[in-house]
Amino acid sequence: MDMIDEFRRRGLLADATEHAPAALNAGQVTGYIGFDPTASSLHVGSLVPIMGLVHLQRAGHCPIALVGGGTGLIGDPSGKAQERLLLDRARAEENAEGIRKQLAAFLDFDSRTNPARMANNLEWLGELGFVDFLRDIGKHFSVNAMLRKESVRRRLADEESGISFTEFSYQLLQSYDFWELNRRYGCTLQMGGSDQWGNITAGIDLVRRLGGPRCHGIVFPLLTASGGAKFGKTEEGTVWLDPDRTSPYRFYQFWLNAEDADVIRYLRLFTLLGEPDLAALEHAVAESPHRRDAQRRLAAEVTRTVHGTDGLERAERASRVLFGGSLEGLGAADIEEIFADVPSTGLARSALDGPGIELAVLMADAGMAASRSEARRLIRGGGVYLNGSRATDTGVRVGAAHPLHERFLVVRVGKKRYFLVELD
RNA sequence: GGUGGGGUACCGAAGCGGCCAAACGGGGCAGACUGUAAAUCUGCUGGCAGACGCCUACGUAGGUUCGAAUCCUACCCCCACCA
Numbered sequence: 238m239d240m241i242d243e244f245r246r247r248g249l250l251a252d253a254t255e256h257a258p259a260a261l262n263a264g265q266v267t268g269y270i271g272f273d274p275t276a277s278s279l280h281v282g283s284l285v286p287i288m289g290l291v292h293l294q295r296a297g298h299c300p301i302a303l304v305g306g307g308t309g310l311i312g313d314p315s316g317k318a319q320e321r322l323l324l325d326r327a328r329a330e331e332n333a334e335g336i337r338k339q340l341a342a343f344l345d346f347d348s349r350t351n352p353a354r355m356a357n358n359l360e361w362l363g364e365l366g367f368v369d370f371l372r373d374i375g376k377h378f379s380v381n382a383m384l385r386k387e388s389v390r391r392r393l394a395d396e397e398s399g400i401s402f403t404e405f406s407y408q409l410l411q412s413y414d415f416w417e418l419n420r421r422y423g424c425t426l427q428m429g430g431s432d433q434w435g436n437i438t439a440g441i442d443l444v445r446r447l448g449g450p451r452c453h454g455i456v457f458p459l460l461t462a463s464g465g466a467k468f469g470k471t472e473e474g475t476v477w478l479d480p481d482r483t484s485p486y487r488f489y490q491f492w493l494n495a496e497d498a499d500v501i502r503y504l505r506l507f508t509l510l511g512e513p514d515l516a517a518l519e520h521a522v523a524e525s526p527h528r529r530d531a532q533r534r535l536a537a538e539v540t541r542t543v544h545g546t547d548g549l550e551r552a553e554r555a556s557r558v559l560f561g562g563s564l565e566g567l568g569a570a571d572i573e574e575i576f577a578d579v580p581s582t583g584l585a586r587s588a589l590d591g592p593g594i595e596l597a598v599l600m601a602d603a604g605m606a607a608s609r610s611e612a613r614r615l616i617r618g619g620g621v622y623l624n625g626s627r628a629t630d631t632g633v634r635v636g637a638a639h640p641l642h643e644r645f646l647v648v649r650v651g652k653k654r655y656f657l658v659e660l661d
Numbered sequence: 662g663g664u665g666g667g668g669u670a671c672c673g674a675a676g677c678g679g680c681c682a683a684a685c686g687g688g689g690c691a692g693a694c695u696g697u698a699a700a701u702c703u704g705c706u707g708g709c710a711g712a713c714g715c716c717u718a719c720g721u722a723g724g725u726u727c728g729a730a731u732c733c734u735a736c737c738c739c740c741a742c743c744a
Contacts, residue, residue, distance in 0.1 A: 490697080497698050527696035560697055611690090614705055620691040631711075651690075652697060 240296035241455075246512075247505045249289060249457050251431040254441065257453035260425065261298070265351060266453075268293050268426030269301035269418055271358075271411065272340070274332035278479035279339050281469040281491070284507050284539075285457050287343050289428045290353070291509070294344060299351045301424055302340045303414060304333040305358055333357055339478045342543055354422065361417045362410060374413050377446045378439075383408060386435045408439050415440030419449050431456040460506070478543050485544040486578035489552035490653070492536035493529070497522055500531040508538040551578065559655055564625045569642040572657075576647070580604075581657035584646070589660070593636030596621070596628055596648075605648060605656045615650060622649040 241258040244250040260266055270286045272279065279287070290300035337355055344353035383389060389405060415437075418424035427437045437454035444452045460468045469476050476491045477483040483491075495503055501519050504510055510518075514534075521530040541549040555575045558567070567575070582603040588594045597612035600621070606612035613631040615621050621628045624639065624647050640646055646658040 494697065497696095500698085522698095525696095526698070529696065529698075532696095532698080556697085608708065610708065610711090611706085613711075615691065618691040618705060619693095651692095 240292060240298070243292055243296065244289075244455070247292075248502060249285065249292070249506065251456045251458040252434060253455045254438070254453045256451060257426070257455055260451075260453050261296070265298055266293075266426050267299040267301060267418075267422055267424040268428060268453075268455075269303050269356070269415075269424050270428045271303045271305050271414065272336055273305050274329050274336055276477075277332040277335035278477045278482055279336055280478060281476045282460070283478070285460055286429060287340065288507060289455070289457060290340075291343050293426075293428070294348070294351060294353055295509075297351055298426075299422075300344060300353045301356055301418060301422060302337075302344065302353065303356045303358060303418065304336050305414075330359065333359070335479065339543075342545075356418065356422075358410075358414050358417070362413075365413075370409075370413075374409060374416075374443070377443055378409055378412075408436050411436045412440040412443040415452065416444050416447055416449065419444050419452065425450055425452045426455065427452070428455045428457070431459055480544060480548065484578035485540060485548035486552045486555045488544065489536045489540045489549070489556060492539050493532050493556065494653075495532050495535060497526055497531075500535055504531060504535050504538075508535065510534075510538070555579070564641065564647060567641075569644060572641065572645050572647075576645075576655070576657040579655045579657050581659060583661050584658050586660045589635060589637045589639070591636075593634040593639075596623060596633040596635055597631060599635055599646075599658070600648065600650075603648075603656060603658060605650055605654075620651050623647070625649075 239258075240261050241250065241253065268290075270290055272283065272286070290302060293300045340355070346353050346355075383405070386408065415424070415427055427433075427440055429437055434454070434456050437456065441452045441454055444450070475483075476488060478488075480488075492503070500522060501515065504515060504518060518531040518534060521528065537549060537553070540552055544552070551574070555578060558564075558571075558575050564572075584599070584603070588599075597606075597609050597616060600606045600612040600615075601609040606615060612621075616628045616631045616633065619627060623633070623635065624641060635646065640660055644660050646660075648656045648658065650656070
């Protein structure tokens with residue numbers, strides 16, 4: 238199978254070095270992508286490079302996921318307008334460990350022929366002596382060339398933020414990673430987002446200067462939603478792969494809400510569905526868009542990969558109940574399970590005594606609205622539902638008669654945002 | 662260093678003594694329509710009360726005035742031109 242063609246067909250290819258296609262067709266190649274451990278979890282924006290490694294492995298090559306435990310200590314200036322905050326060493330290692338686990342859901346580490354591999358550049362960067370580094374690596378870099386890099390130029394032009402020596406050196410370290418991976422594992426390919434092009438080619442040059450083999454680079458396009466919005470952000474913030482940060486239910490909902498204009502493109506990028514399936518789904522979007530078949534498939538595929546069959550089933554079940562039928566007839570156990578992934582708060586039972594508590598106050602206290610005023614605005618606008626029925630005026634109070642099964646209050650804001658209040 | 666222009670809510674941008682919690686546009690949220698889509702239309706978009714009202718907010722700190730985003734002084738920052 239021609240991997241470059243596969244990339245191109247799926248919209249994963251922004252650019253590649255001249256000899257990359259030939260090298261990939263000539264035999265097994267080991268390639269890597271670096272993941273930046275600024276946070277302890279990857280988010281959906283990282284899925285493009287992850288899928289890059291998945292396709293690499295499926296084509297019979299060996300993928301390496303490099304977790305930047307060392308470079309995370311430094312910070313890449315690419316695409317950043319300001320000097321980054323530095324991570325301390327313990328945090329960087331902790332984050333690297335979290336990312337390692339998430340990647341394991343996508344890649345096969347036990348293959349006999351072409352297993353995936355994890356690497357952490359802290360292994361070599363941590364040991365690196367400054368003088369040795371300058372002598373062996375630094376001498377191969379021309380400051381003139383480094384200064385010409387777009388990412389560096391932009392920061393130099395901005396008198397305000399400038400660029401520190403530390404960040405300026407980032408491209409040396411990333412290049413050095415490539416060299417180390419080549420030495421240790423015979424890695425001859427680096428992939429990454431298109432903003433990484435400069436760093437990747439610098440690495441290729443370094444390996445060549447140090448007497449290594451010809452290496453190659455492939456970069457992915459930057460991903461946007463069709464509205465021009467940032468991909469992977471919702472009102473709730475970043476969509477993470479970590480179920481403790483973004484529940485499987487919300488993760489599933491994120492994909493289900495993909496626009497018609499984006500959904501086929503996303504299916505191509507984020508799932509392994511083949512052309513016949515894609516064509517059928519594209520047809521479904523055109524013919525009967527209200528069924529959302531493509532969105533459902535997208536959500537199911539990605540959620541299953543990241544959160545497993547269990548996570549997917551819970552998310553689908555919760556979605557059916559929350560957007561399908563009514564809350565009536567649900568047992569206490571059902572409610573508990575369905576809302577397990579939905580934001581929830583506790584409330585003292587005594588708050589409902591006597592006249593009860595004003596709904597707006599409850600909402601603000603539970604974090605459903607930023608303030609009481611905002612909660613009242615939402616109610617006035619008709620956007621708040623208590624146990625499935627619309628709150629009609631701002632004076633609504635919640636009393637002892639409201640709780641379902643004497644334990645639960647279900648508050649909904651807008652069409653999609655649910656909150657569960659459990660009485661203690 | 663000099664001269665001129667400017668710093669207004671999430672962003673852009675009006676206002677230039679009271680009618681300013683601040684026009685307008687964007688963004689965001691909610692409603693209607695739909696398909697948990699897009700487009701469109703409507704409403705809302707500082708806080709506490711929600712009846713009046715009170716508090717905080719137009720770079721920072723003072724001042725003038727019954728009253729300041731608006732006038733004065735100092736300071737900080739940005740931009741343009743000159744050196």
